[in-house]
Amino acid sequence: MINRFKIVFISILILIFLGGSYYLNKHQSSFSGAHGTLIRDSELPVPPRISYNVSSQRKAFIKDFFTNCNLSGEKRKLLEACDFSNKDVRDFAIRIAGNSPGTYNLGQICDLFDQCFANWKYVNDPKGEDYIAAASETLINNYTGDCDDFAVLVCSSILAVGGEARISYAYKGKKGHAFTEVNLGTTPQEIVTEYLSTRYNLKVVQGKKDKAGNWWINLDWFSGFPGGPYFNYTKGQRFYIIQNYCENL
Secondary structure, eight states, X not given: OHHHHHHHHHHHHHHHHHHHHHHHHHHXXXXXXXXXXXXXXXGSOOOOBOOOOOOOOOOOHHHHHTSHHHHTSXXXXXXXXXXXXXXXXXXXXXXXXXXXXXXXXXHHHHHHHHHHHHHOEEOOOOTTOOOOOOHHHHHXXXXXXXXXXHHHHHHHHHHHTTOOEEEEEEEETTEEEEEEEEEOTTOOHHHHHHHHHHHHTOSOOOEEEOTTOOEXXXXXXXXXXXXXXXXXXXXXXXXXXXXXXXXXX
């Protein structure tokens, strides 16, 4: 009688264990774990389509030539590093963006950022050298590098799926940092805020308006999620990759 009871008890425990494992496996992909936020996919709003035009920059030859970003050679290095037409970068970007299929949308931007952020491993540049790895190189090195390498990969991935992004080099005293912003154009801010607030449990979405009315949101590795707080800087340079243009912040 005791042996029969033990067999029944053990059988029930096995069924409970198998049932729990099935549930976790079935629902594992429905949780966003990059930032510790437990949000089911079914609870997210539909990712808003991004309505934007590539931003135009009014170039003045003499003024632009003497900006720090042109004289330092950083623009050339960044343009070469953002190899968004490279097959490996394109393949990576569409594979990740395919988690939110359809016309270019905010879900794709978040998916790309989350993939890079969740897998990133920080390693310094060589001593005394500001080395900028190409996006394709960073993928080969399995998401490894410093802040400008992260910014280049995120920027290039967005460009590879039809978006527009820019990179800023920002400084406060001796501290320097690089971060990416994505152009959301005229996409209604309330819809963007609703989606990001739900996906990442945010209260405030950080972004900036340009002179043409385009809304750019922060994609900084420091913040840990799209629309997070900006690095506190006092000066720097901003680089527009598509337009081959840079300006002082």
